Amino acid sequence: MTAQTANARSERDSPAGPGSYLLIESKGNWAGPTAGAFLRDAVVLAEAGHRVRVFLVEDGVFSAVGNEVAEIERLAELGAEILVDDFSAAQRALGATTLSPHASLVGMDVIAAALSEDDCRGVWH
Template structure:
């Protein structure tokens, strides 16, 4: 990981679950700890991370000041729309993601 300046803005998109996703969340928490504004969008297989109790790294990321959104379309498509989400996780759609992708100065990582 490179040295980043405090105040950097990141948009991280997680589409996986499991061990590699947990390592990605650890890196996301480190960015937030360093003072960056870090948004995480969970989509595809990554929505599993947003279900309460499914991820050890997600509460740590939220505690570091990260913000988490979960794709409402994927939740509905996988019949998870009524599943309990980790506290602090909000639902959103691809329209919001597209807006965030186009914000000037945002560094994007799609995993």
């Protein structure tokens, strides 16, 4: 169990209730086992009842191409938001039509606003 998974379980049972997480993934699916582990941690947080937003930036945008990444599909089922950096997608010639139907192209202004929310916990990978 990763530290994030343990933290999610302890917070789920805390009197403060569920939290809000913005998980920022900058690595592609092929970057090694930690890229997938980060998305699996996001799934665990969402399953525990936390509000989860995943922001895919840099090579992380490739996780939102098509329907091939099971964690993206599961996150969508759980009501998590899948956000894709519009600049990173454009730099990699990815348009909205190549992305998962669960993903939304957004600018950095959306992420800045999310990170400034009082209860938001940002985690960058």
